[in-house]
Amino acid sequence: MEFFLQLLVNGISLGFLYALSALGFVMIFKSSSVLNFAHGELLAIGAFLFLALSTWAKLPIILAFAVTLIGSFSLGFIIERFFLRPLIGEELIEVIMLTVGLAAMFKGLLLFIFGGDIHSYPNFLPEGLSMQWGAIQIPSVYVATFIIGIIFLIIFGFFFKYSSQGIYMRSVADNQPAALSLGVHVRRVFALSWAIAALVCAMSGIVLGIINGVNVHNLSAIGLKVFPVVILGGLDSIGGAILGGVIIGLLETFTGGYISTSLREVVPYIVLVLILMVKPYGLFGLVEIERV
Amino acid sequence: MQKFQFHPCGNFKESYYQELTIFETDFGRLWMIIGLILLFGVIPFISSAFVLYVLNTMGIYAIAAIGLNLLIGYTGQISLGHGAFFGVGAYAAAILATRAHFPFWAALPAAGLITAAVGMVFGLPSARLKHLYLCIATLAGQFIIEYVLVQWEGLTGGAAGISVIGATLFGLDLGNDRTFYYVIYICFVFFAWVAVNLIRTRYGRAFIAIRDNDRAAEGMGIPIFPYKLLSFAISSFYAGFAGGLYAYYMISITPEPFNLWLSIVFIAMIIIGGLGNIPGSVFGAVFIVTLEEVLSHATEYLMNIGASTGVAITIAPLREFVFGLAIVLFIIFEPKGIAEVWRIVRSGFRLWPFSY
Numbered sequence: 232m233e234f235f236l237q238l239l240v241n242g243i244s245l246g247f248l249y250a251l252s253a254l255g256f257v258m259i260f261k262s263s264s265v266l267n268f269a270h271g272e273l274l275a276i277g278a279f280l281f282l283a284l285s286t287w288a289k290l291p292i293i294l295a296f297a298v299t300l301i302g303s304f305s306l307g308f309i310i311e312r313f314f315l316r317p318l319i320g321e322e323l324i325e326v327i328m329l330t331v332g333l334a335a336m337f338k339g340l341l342l343f344i345f346g347g348d349i350h351s352y353p354n355f356l357p358e359g360l361s362m363q364w365g366a367i368q369i370p371s372v373y374v375a376t377f378i379i380g381i382i383f384l385i386i387f388g389f390f391f392k393y394s395s396q397g398i399y400m401r402s403v404a405d406n407q408p409a410a411l412s413l414g415v416h417v418r419r420v421f422a423l424s425w426a427i428a429a430l431v432c433a434m435s436g437i438v439l440g441i442i443n444g445v446n447v448h449n450l451s452a453i454g455l456k457v458f459p460v461v462i463l464g465g466l467d468s469i470g471g472a473i474l475g476g477v478i479i480g481l482l483e484t485f486t487g488g489y490i491s492t493s494l495r496e497v498v499p500y501i502v503l504v505l506i507l508m509v510k511p512y513g514l515f516g517l518v519e520i521e522r523v
Numbered sequence: 524m525q526k527f528q529f530h531p532c533g534n535f536k537e538s539y540y541q542e543l544t545i546f547e548t549d550f551g552r553l554w555m556i557i558g559l560i561l562l563f564g565v566i567p568f569i570s571s572a573f574v575l576y577v578l579n580t581m582g583i584y585a586i587a588a589i590g591l592n593l594l595i596g597y598t599g600q601i602s603l604g605h606g607a608f609f610g611v612g613a614y615a616a617a618i619l620a621t622r623a624h625f626p627f628w629a630a631l632p633a634a635g636l637i638t639a640a641v642g643m644v645f646g647l648p649s650a651r652l653k654h655l656y657l658c659i660a661t662l663a664g665q666f667i668i669e670y671v672l673v674q675w676e677g678l679t680g681g682a683a684g685i686s687v688i689g690a691t692l693f694g695l696d697l698g699n700d701r702t703f704y705y706v707i708y709i710c711f712v713f714f715a716w717v718a719v720n721l722i723r724t725r726y727g728r729a730f731i732a733i734r735d736n737d738r739a740a741e742g743m744g745i746p747i748f749p750y751k752l753l754s755f756a757i758s759s760f761y762a763g764f765a766g767g768l769y770a771y772y773m774i775s776i777t778p779e780p781f782n783l784w785l786s787i788v789f790i791a792m793i794i795i796g797g798l799g800n801i802p803g804s805v806f807g808a809v810f811i812v813t814l815e816e817v818l819s820h821a822t823e824y825l826m827n828i829g830a831s832t833g834v835a836i837t838i839a840p841l842r843e844f845v846f847g848l849a850i851v852l853f854i855i856f857e858p859k860g861i862a863e864v865w866r867i868v869r870s871g872f873r874l875w876p877f878s879y
Contacts, residue, residue, distance in 0.1 A: 266655050314851060318854070318855070323654060323655070324790070324798070325854050325858055327601070327658065328787075328790055328791065328794050328854060329850070329851055329854045329855070331790075331791075331847075332847040332849075332850030332851035333847065335843045335844065335846055335847025336844050336847035336851065337847075338843055338844075339844030339846075340840070340844055342840030342843070343841055455662075455783075458662060459659075459663070462659050493673075493674060494670075496666070496670070497666055497667055497670040500662075501663070503659070504663045504664070507648055507652055507659075507660055508651065511651040511652050511656060512656070
């Protein structure tokens with residue numbers, strides 16, 4: 232029973248981690264319908280920028296954090312301006328392959344600069360956050376993730392629901408020509424959504440780096456893990472992303488704990504295919520009505 | 524049948540059959556015959572062993588890329604699992620050869636058929652999914668197949684892999700690069716011929732209709748699900764056959780190479796070559812294999828320089844960077860691929876001195 236509860240807690244914290252790392256992905260998809268294969272690399276860029284600033288340049292943590300966020304915000308702008316904008320209106324597969332190419336470029340550069348080793352941040356989280364119930368314990372990083380995750384999800388929810396930019400983004404995602412004809416500045420929406428997504432990615436990358444250590448391969452692998460998480464919940468729903476994250480996290484820890492550790496990596500994908508067969512737009516995705 | 528004539532300077536086609544012709548003038552046929560003579564009569568005899576190895580790799584990848592182009596470029600179903608299907612073909616051929624003692628000529632088509640069956644299973648989600656969701660479902664297929672290849676140790680030998688030794692065809696020893704060159708390129712010519720002609724049949728037209736607008740295609744009476752499945756089957760057959768050739772050519776296979784990266788490389792081939800264009804997939808395969816060879820030699824060379832001058836830089840990751848850069852630049856500056864460049868160059872010659 233204790234084992235079960237510990238797995239449950241681990242699964243939920245892992246799920247929140249996945250949901251947090253999926254936020255930037257959902258952001259881009261919600262506004263521009265681009266499936267971003269460079270997501271893991273964006274996480275890694277944020278994490279490494281923070282690493283370089285905090286350990287190499289020895290900036291104070293707060294300053295390093297702020298500079299990282301500004302840096303990734305600008306990077307998002309640059310990516311959109313120079314790589315994605317020429318492709319507006321092109322085929323889906325070409326946009327996908329462009330992000331795959333970007334992923335290879337970023338990964339190559341990061342490996343070239345930082346190597347394939349695991350780096351770690353200086354310890355700056357307060358220790359008092361860790362929780363303990365009987366034999367079950369939650370380390371403080373997970374508690375911090377949980378809190379950061381909840382805060383961000385709430386901010387995101389309000390942003391998309393009430394702010395004018397959020398509403399523009401939803402309108403562009405829903406119907407680009409219609410949004411254009413109603414006076415929405417579509418290019419600005421794209422640029423802004425990439426910039427915000429890169430910023431959120433940097434944040435999630437830093438959290439992931441605190442928990443697992445900063446490593447290019449691990450972070451880009453998490454970029455692939457985002458797909459089942461996001462698709463399971465439905466690509467355009469943030470609440471779905473949380474639920475998807477928690478489902479995938481629980482599936483992984485329970486198969487890892489009770490069946491076999493090697494099956495752990497594949498189970499999310501098997502479940503994903505089965506769910507997609509029953510509900511083609513994910514659990515909470517918007518069903519598109521198609522007309523010829 | 525037209526006799527020797529020049530290209531008209533405009534589109535003067537009067538019937539659908541004229542639109543369907545592969546060679547508009549006999550010059551095209553002539554060039555193709557010259558190309559075939561070069562391919563079979565000249566190139567294998569003037570190439571060094573290394574060049575032959577590169578050419579053989581190109582041939583194998585080109586067959587698989589043609590298959591993927593039928594699926595993505597013509598039917599519009601994005602698959603991220605082609606690398607895994609290639610692996611299934613390689614393993615099927617290797618297992619049939621070592622366990623069931625299939626001869627070479629029977630193992631390859633059998634591997635193709637097995638892969639086609641597997642491809643149809645992973646094509647089943649296309650009944651309900653499309654676009655991004657289908658893309659992710661095939662990504663899941665890629666990971667599931669990779670897992671099976673590593674974990675089903677009784678059949679696949681796990682991470683250690685299988686070795687296939689001593690392929691013979693009609694008494695010929697196929698261990699030789701030059702003999703294998705002939706095998707690969709005869710298969711290649713055959714499969715390219717089939718693909719080019721498949722597009723001109725009702726099946727090919729149905730594929731294109733589904734790509735352009737599946738709802739409209741359904742409305743016009745094309746049963747889209749069977750055709751999508753058929754497209755998955757044909758594409759996987761190509762991948763499986765090419766995988767079988769790969770297994771025999773490489774002699775020993777492990778699950779390692781058949782990862783997501785290989786699927787991405789296949790898609791890169793058809794995008795760089797040209798989507799919905801059979802010669803384009805061949806150009807793409809040639810380009811990517813050349814790029815990979817050049818990059819691996821360049822990194823080796825630079826590493827040696829680095830070692831002798833004492834500058835310890837690992838340049839290997841830059842390979843990935845340049846590869847990604849090539850894909851990105853091609854997509855931004857020539858989204859229709861090398862096939863389009865080739866068409867522009869050709870029409871430049873044809874319209875000279877009045878090209879615009």
